[in-house]
Amino acid sequence: xxxKLCLTLALGGALMLSSCGKKLGQFSSDYFTTNPNPLEVVGxxxxxxxxxxxxxxxxxxxxxxxxxxxxxxxxxxxPSQAYxxxxxxxxxxxxxxxxxxxxxxxxxxxxxxxxxxAKSELMxxxxxxxxxxxxxxxxxxxxxxxxxTAALADAATVNPALAPDKFQRVINDKYTADILFLIxxxxxxxxxxxTDAMVELxxxxxxxxxxxxxxxxxxxxxxxxxxxxxxxFNTELAQNRENTTKGYVNEQLQKDKIKEFxxxxxxxxxxxxxxxxxxxxxxxxxxxxxxxxxxxxxQDPEQREKELRNLMNVFDVLADKILPQLRYSRxxxxxxxxxxxxxxxxxxxxxxxxxxxxxxxxYVATLTDxxxxxxxxxxxxxxVYPNDYRAYNDLGMVQYAQGDYAAAKQSFAKAAQxxxxxAEPQMNLGLVELLNGNYAAANKYFGSAAGQNGLGDxxxxxxxxxxxxxxxxxxxxxxKSNNAALAxxxxxxxxxxxxxxxxxxxxxxxxxxxxxxxxxxxxxxxxLISNLRQAIRLDNKLxxxxxxxxxxxxxxxxxxxx
Numbered sequence: 001x002x003x004k005l006c007l008t009l010a011l012g013g014a015l016m017l018s019s020c021g022k023k024l025g026q027f028s029s030d031y032f033t034t035n036p037n038p039l040e041v042v043g044x045x046x047x048x049x050x051x052x053x054x055x056x057x058x059x060x061x062x063x064x065x066x067x068x069x070x071x072x073x074x075x076x077x078x079p080s081q082a083y084x085x086x087x088x089x090x091x092x093x094x095x096x097x098x099x100x101x102x103x104x105x106x107x108x109x110x111x112x113x114x115x116x117x118a119k120s121e122l123m124x125x126x127x128x129x130x131x132x133x134x135x136x137x138x139x140x141x142x143x144x145x146x147x148x149t150a151a152l153a154d155a156a157t158v159n160p161a162l163a164p165d166k167f168q169r170v171i172n173d174k175y176t177a178d179i180l181f182l183i184x185x186x187x188x189x190x191x192x193x194x195t196d197a198m199v200e201l202x203x204x205x206x207x208x209x210x211x212x213x214x215x216x217x218x219x220x221x222x223x224x225x226x227x228x229x230x231x232x233f234n235t236e237l238a239q240n241r242e243n244t245t246k247g248y249v250n251e252q253l254q255k256d257k258i259k260e261f262x263x264x265x266x267x268x269x270x271x272x273x274x275x276x277x278x279x280x281x282x283x284x285x286x287x288x289x290x291x292x293x294x295x296x297x298x299q300d301p302e303q304r305e306k307e308l309r310n311l312m313n314v315f316d317v318l319a320d321k322i323l324p325q326l327r328y329s330r331x332x333x334x335x336x337x338x339x340x341x342x343x344x345x346x347x348x349x350x351x352x353x354x355x356x357x358x359x360x361x362x363y364v365a366t367l368t369d370x371x372x373x374x375x376x377x378x379x380x381x382x383x384v385y386p387n388d389y390r391a392y393n394d395l396g397m398v399q400y401a402q403g404d405y406a407a408a409k410q411s412f413a414k415a416a417q418x419x420x421x422x423a424e425p426q427m428n429l430g431l432v433e434l435l436n437g438n439y440a441a442a443n444k445y446f447g448s449a450a451g452q453n454g455l456g457d458x459x460x461x462x463x464x465x466x467x468x469x470x471x472x473x474x475x476x477x478x479x480k481s482n483n484a485a486l487a488x489x490x491x492x493x494x495x496x497x498x499x500x501x502x503x504x505x506x507x508x509x510x511x512x513x514x515x516x517x518x519x520x521x522x523x524x525x526x527x528l529i530s531n532l533r534q535a536i537r538l539d540n541k542l543x544x545x546x547x548x549x550x551x552x553x554x555x556x557x558x559x560x561x562x
Contacts, residue, residue, distance in 0.1 A: 043467030073120035163390035165362030186240035227271035389418035509539035
């Protein structure tokens with residue numbers, strides 16, 4: 001072997017030893033970037049991507065490195081999934097980093113968020129394997145802290161769906177009776193005043209006298225002549241029937257001492273062709289299709305009558321069965337029934353609650369803002385009306401608001417059992433599952449509650465918990481709530497978030513805290529300070545939260561959180 005070849009082999013061996021035999025050097029934090037940095041809560045996770053740009057002639061050819069990302073906080077550390085990378089000479093399936101040119105490595109990380117993570121560091125732990133040797137390299141910090149604003153989403157603040165009462169203090173009833181006349185006559189026969197309908201009508205009108213629970217609103221009279229005979233004659237006849245009937249009603253009102261009511265109206269129809277057509281259509285007359293065809297073919301009243309009379313057998317049937325029923329006056333009385341006042345309802349509930357209707361009981365519960373009293377009323381409703389799903393649903397609504405979620409779930413489940421098609425208990429069961437972190441079950445219940453008022457707020461929180469902030473903002477639409485404002489902040493719709501926060505009817509500590517976050521994000525220090533001060537005044541536990549909240553890292557809030 002000549003000297004030149006030996007020199008070449010020697011140099012090659014030296015190079016091989018330099019790239020394969022030496023230990024891997026320490027990683028530098030400069031090699032890594034993290035997106036985002038600081039980390040951010042998304043839904044209930046803390047996800048991020050760490051990218052490593054490994055320089056040339058660093059990653060030795062016979063080394064494999066297992067990188068474990070640790071989130072270190074409050075004396076604890078939580079690992080994410082470990083990833084392995086290897087040099088060119090290693091037998092394995094891990095991604096390869098070239099010695100000569102270096103390379104890029106990608107390390108996804110994800111943690112289940114806990115509040116203590118707000119003040120934390122993301123560290124990379126390295127374990128190197130080279131042949132039979134394994135050794136650790138110093139950890140490297142690649143991110144600092146977690147922005148936890150998304151964790152403020154709160155299902156407990158979503159209002160469960162109320163199954164409303166149908167209570168009406170004023171119920172309008174209409175009572176109707178017909179007076180039939182003989183052909184070509186306008187006088188009222190005595191027997192027509194003794195029919196069941198007329199007796200009932202007279203009784204209901206008479207009962208309004210001196211009765212503040214029954215108010216006669218109006219009486220209407222409509223009089224008709226049947227569509228046979230000359231139009232001029234029928235016009236006069238129908239008008240006479242109107243006058244006769246109106247006279248009778250006025251006489252009866254005087255007799256019953258009824259003087260105060262809104263109106264007495266009267267009108268007449270000379271020939272009741274519409275009534276004829278309707279009655280024929282509802283009859284079992286053999287030739288009714290022929291009659292209806294004739295009526296639709298001709299619009300002129302005299303021509304219509306002429307054509308019907310030409311149908312001899314048909315007209316005889318009409319004269320016998322239909323036309324006598326079209327010679328009448330119809331009297332309709334509109335009467336308001338006035339229900340119990342609020343104070344009367346409360347008195348009855350206190351003394352004899354089982355005498356109230358279900359609508360009255362459910363309404364009584366709305367007359368107080370005291371949850372304990374509401375719970376008592378709804379409990380009574382479940383006992384008096386155990387088959388009405390609304391009583392159980394609304395009892396669960398109060399239990400939910402009081403934080404008794406297990407009891408609320410039982411009440412909602414009972415309501416759903418009583419009425420499988422009712423949307424309110426389906427939405428409310430979804431809320432309980434959402435609160436318990438059972439998102440698949442929550443989503444299923446929400447699907448069964450489609451169209452329910454208030455479902456958008458529940459779905460908005462569901463999407464926030466899933467980390468889909470854009471879908472959450474769409475679901476909330478124009479809702480004025482803390483959760484809605486949070487979704488808008490997370491999607492950087494700061495103008496709408498400001499409007500939403502200003503529109504909340506009963507702002508609480510979180511309302512002001514979110515306003516402070518909005519102030520920080522829009523670089524409005526006055527807005528931040530004034531709202532954070534009010535938030536801490538309403539709930540002093542928020543001082544500790546704010547102290548570690550990276551939303552405020554660029555502002556001096558030490559005087560507020562000390």
